[in-house]
Amino acid sequence: MEPLVVAGVRLGTARAGIKYPDRRDLVVLEVPAGTLAAATFTRNAFCAAPVTVARAHLAAASPRYLLINTGNANAGTGRQGLADAEASCRALAELTACRPDEVLPFSTGVIGEPLPLARLVAGLPTALAALRPDGWADAAHGIMTTDTRPKWAARRAAIGERVVTVTGIAKGAGMIRPDMATMLAFVATDAAVDETALRRILGDAVADSFNAITVDGDTSTNDACVLLATGRSGAAVPDAGAERERFAAMVREVCVELAQAIVRDGEGATKFITVSAEGGRDKAECRQVAYTIAHSPLVKTAFFASDPNWGRILAAVGRAGLADLNLERVAIYLDEVCIVREGGRAPDYTEERGQRVMRQSDIAIRVSLGRGEATARIWTTDLSFDYVRINAEYRT
Amino acid sequence: MEPLVVAGVRLGTARAGIKYPDRRDLVVLEVPAGTLAAATFTRNAFCAAPVTVARAHLAAASPRYLLINTGNANAGTGRQGLADAEASCRALAELTACRPDEVLPFSTGVIGEPLPLARLVAGLPTALAALRPDGWADAAHGIMTTDTRPKWAARRAAIGERVVTVTGIAKGAGMIRPDMATMLAFVATDAAVDETALRRILGDAVADSFNAITVDGDTSTNDACVLLATGRSGAAVPDAGAERERFAAMVREVCVELAQAIVRDGEGATKFITVSAEGGRDKAECRQVAYTIAHSPLVKTAFFASDPNWGRILAAVGRAGLADLNLERVAIYLDEVCIVREGGRAPDYTEERGQRVMRQSDIAIRVSLGRGEATARIWTTDLSFDYVRINAEYRT
Numbered sequence: 001m002e003p004l005v006v007a008g009v010r011l012g013t014a015r016a017g018i019k020y021p022d023r024r025d026l027v028v029l030e031v032p033a034g035t036l037a038a039a040t041f042t043r044n045a046f047c048a049a050p051v052t053v054a055r056a057h058l059a060a061a062s063p064r065y066l067l068i069n070t071g072n073a074n075a076g077t078g079r080q081g082l083a084d085a086e087a088s089c090r091a092l093a094e095l096t097a098c099r100p101d102e103v104l105p106f107s108t109g110v111i112g113e114p115l116p117l118a119r120l121v122a123g124l125p126t127a128l129a130a131l132r133p134d135g136w137a138d139a140a141h142g143i144m145t146t147d148t149r150p151k152w153a154a155r156r157a158a159i160g161e162r163v164v165t166v167t168g169i170a171k172g173a174g175m176i177r178p179d180m181a182t183m184l185a186f187v188a189t190d191a192a193v194d195e196t197a198l199r200r201i202l203g204d205a206v207a208d209s210f211n212a213i214t215v216d217g218d219t220s221t222n223d224a225c226v227l228l229a230t231g232r233s234g235a236a237v238p239d240a241g242a243e244r245e246r247f248a249a250m251v252r253e254v255c256v257e258l259a260q261a262i263v264r265d266g267e268g269a270t271k272f273i274t275v276s277a278e279g280g281r282d283k284a285e286c287r288q289v290a291y292t293i294a295h296s297p298l299v300k301t302a303f304f305a306s307d308p309n310w311g312r313i314l315a316a317v318g319r320a321g322l323a324d325l326n327l328e329r330v331a332i333y334l335d336e337v338c339i340v341r342e343g344g345r346a347p348d349y350t351e352e353r354g355q356r357v358m359r360q361s362d363i364a365i366r367v368s369l370g371r372g373e374a375t376a377r378i379w380t381t382d383l384s385f386d387y388v389r390i391n392a393e394y395r396t
Numbered sequence: 397m398e399p400l401v402v403a404g405v406r407l408g409t410a411r412a413g414i415k416y417p418d419r420r421d422l423v424v425l426e427v428p429a430g431t432l433a434a435a436t437f438t439r440n441a442f443c444a445a446p447v448t449v450a451r452a453h454l455a456a457a458s459p460r461y462l463l464i465n466t467g468n469a470n471a472g473t474g475r476q477g478l479a480d481a482e483a484s485c486r487a488l489a490e491l492t493a494c495r496p497d498e499v500l501p502f503s504t505g506v507i508g509e510p511l512p513l514a515r516l517v518a519g520l521p522t523a524l525a526a527l528r529p530d531g532w533a534d535a536a537h538g539i540m541t542t543d544t545r546p547k548w549a550a551r552r553a554a555i556g557e558r559v560v561t562v563t564g565i566a567k568g569a570g571m572i573r574p575d576m577a578t579m580l581a582f583v584a585t586d587a588a589v590d591e592t593a594l595r596r597i598l599g600d601a602v603a604d605s606f607n608a609i610t611v612d613g614d615t616s617t618n619d620a621c622v623l624l625a626t627g628r629s630g631a632a633v634p635d636a637g638a639e640r641e642r643f644a645a646m647v648r649e650v651c652v653e654l655a656q657a658i659v660r661d662g663e664g665a666t667k668f669i670t671v672s673a674e675g676g677r678d679k680a681e682c683r684q685v686a687y688t689i690a691h692s693p694l695v696k697t698a699f700f701a702s703d704p705n706w707g708r709i710l711a712a713v714g715r716a717g718l719a720d721l722n723l724e725r726v727a728i729y730l731d732e733v734c735i736v737r738e739g740g741r742a743p744d745y746t747e748e749r750g751q752r753v754m755r756q757s758d759i760a761i762r763v764s765l766g767r768g769e770a771t772a773r774i775w776t777t778d779l780s781f782d783y784v785r786i787n788a789e790y791r792t
Contacts, residue, residue: 045721046714046739076710078740111707112741221711297693297779298787305788311507314472315617318442325441343442344474345508383693385784391694392701 016123019071308354412519415467704750
């Protein structure tokens with residue numbers, strides 16, 4: 001399915017030769033004046049220069065342009081990196097007669113190399129000339145680095161009398177590779193949403209999507225997710241009620257679909273694994289259990305081998321650091337097959353039943369903690385030879 | 397160098413056929429009456445049955461025998477596992493006329509299979525008949541599972557007028573493999589040390605050795621480290637002063653040597669990596685930074701590739717979760733080569749200088765945080781194809 005057009009949004013791309021010749025590596029996304037924006041950024045203390053600049057610009061003005069380049073992360077580049085990110089915004093502002101702080105810069109690619117500013121700026125006129133409402137698919141290609149496929153998602157539904165669209169694109173093929181510094185997602189809607197609501201809706205959606213995936217546990221210096229609301233559909237999202245919920249669900253669904261696409265495109269991934277923890281005292285401890293499983297190299301290699309090695313899952317739950325965990329109440333399931341109950345292997349479990357689940361490419365692990373009502377769910381991949389190959393060979 | 401005899405300690409082994417025929421898989425370590433002991437055990441909530449039993453026995457009595465089997469971890473075995481561990485102690489107690497709670501049981505091997513108690517018990521007479529003071533090397537072989545080599549270490553020095561010996565053996569070829577559930581270390585001395593001092597000396601030594609290594613971040617259900625003091629050298633370790641420090645240093649050195657041997661024998665390891673963080677506000681945050689680097693699959697694969705990919709180290713430091721980290725004050729070194737300074741690549745750094753360090757098999761990463769006086773140091777390995785192969789193929 002092609003991505004859906006969002007009223008007011010135009011996208012253009014160019015081949016600026018940032019790192020490789022003849023590769024689409026520059027994307028400009030244009031929104032009309034009056035568009036409201038919310039964004040979340042990496043929590044890595046070493047955030048990249050464009051993240052610092054985008055944060056400052058977003059605080060100062062409503063954006064008119066998003067300027068995205070691949071091939072270079074402009075991270076670990078010190079003060080020169082900040083100056084380069086600012087200069088790229090000024091260049092685009094001059095060409096479009098907007099203010100520099102109405103441009104938000106995003107970079108993804110190798111860390112620690114100076115941004116090739118001249119090549120980037122030279123590519124801007126081509127990207128601007130290419131701006132069109134149905135430029136989403138090209139833009140999804142344009143932000144790819146080691147992704148093996150472009151990622152987009154869209155939802156369309158009525159809000160009041162009007163039809164509202166939410167469309168998003170993302171890149172990332174690992175929760176992170178600091179080199180290819182990593183996860184970017186841009187979502188736009190033509191609904192009118194006030195800024196407070198926009199921020200809350202994005203925050204909730206990101207918590208359930210991009211912040212619920214992991215390939216290798218690393219966090220990029222460049223991660224960013226932006227939600228733009230042009231209002232051009234004429235539909236206003238109310239502050240509360242069913243329509244507000246319906247709109248929030250559209251945004252969440254787009255984000256979840258993009259986040260899952262990143263996991264499915266994970267480096268060397270051969271399995272898509274849903275890890276749920278339920279019956280916890282709070283969401284935090286459920287996430288702790290789920291992430292401990294998802295990050296365990298031993299669990300991940302067992303999934304790669306399609307080995308129902310439940311001892312590794314049990315050991316991961318045991319070391320997740322939950323105080324007073326009563327082992328007698330813990331149960332672990334692979335899809336619907338109970339593998340652990342009352343501190344040991346489930347009496348009715350057979351290796352053959354576990355093996356059947358493990359041979360699937362989509363697998364759910366569910367841990368029941370038996371001590372509360374909270375739940376959490378995250379998505380991850382296995383750890384394969386190809387993960388090591390990709391990350392050992394990259395840059396060499 | 398052969399391990400040194402410790403006055404009062406005898407060791408015997410047997411081939412009990414616990415998992416494989418004709419493999420040395422049963423070890424008995426005997427100490428004289430009056431021996432004092434200290435021990436540390438896994439913090440995994442799903443601790444194995446022998447860990448629970450050893451803890452209880454140690455609280456009730458001074459040990460006369462350590463009973464160690466490989467091939468089966470007796471973990472994830474529920475109540476039957478506890479009964480089996482107790483039964484193995486009773487069997488040894490009957491044969492030696494001691495009390496069951498004077499026997500400490502330790503198991504390592506596959507999780508979730510019932511302990512083959514009859515075969516274990518049938519092997520005891522052979523192991524007892526084999527008891528001898530110079531049985532350390534055989535015992536080091538006897539506790540191996542996927543280890544590629546036996547691990548022992550020893551120190552000998554004068555305490556007062558007497559010569560004191562500290563000898564230890566360990567097994568482990570990964571910080572953990574819950575399947576081969578994992579790290580065991582047994583250290584004995586013929587010094588006389590009171591129990592409080594023994595516990596403190598062991599605690600300090602373990603913090604700087606076995607608790608400062610990681611291969612894959614997993615923690616076994618069976619980890620245990622025991623320190624035994626027979627007193628048979630006639631030397632008493634005083635409560636304080638230079639001799640107490642000298643003795644504590646001997647124990648620490650034995651533990652560090654054993655811990656480093658485990659890392660060097662790490663699954664698929666091709667590099668031995670020392671990660672230090674200095675200039676932190678406290679030891680905890682220094683350890684946090686060091687472990688975040690040591691557990692990053694991206695850092696580990698870069699080391700496997702001998703790639704001086706400093707962006708990955710920088711990104712790991714950035715996501716370690718230190719509040720108010722001032723990037724301008726952070727510096728990162730590969731051996732003596734400064735790679736990061738003032739938030740970016742060090743001006744005098746060249747790829748060639750980094751490459752020269754990365755090609756070594758022993759490498760030190762040092763992070764200077766520039767915000768305090770605390771330091772921490774840990775040891776780890778790279779992440780190789782063989783790590784994935786060993787853990788994907790194991791059990792299949």
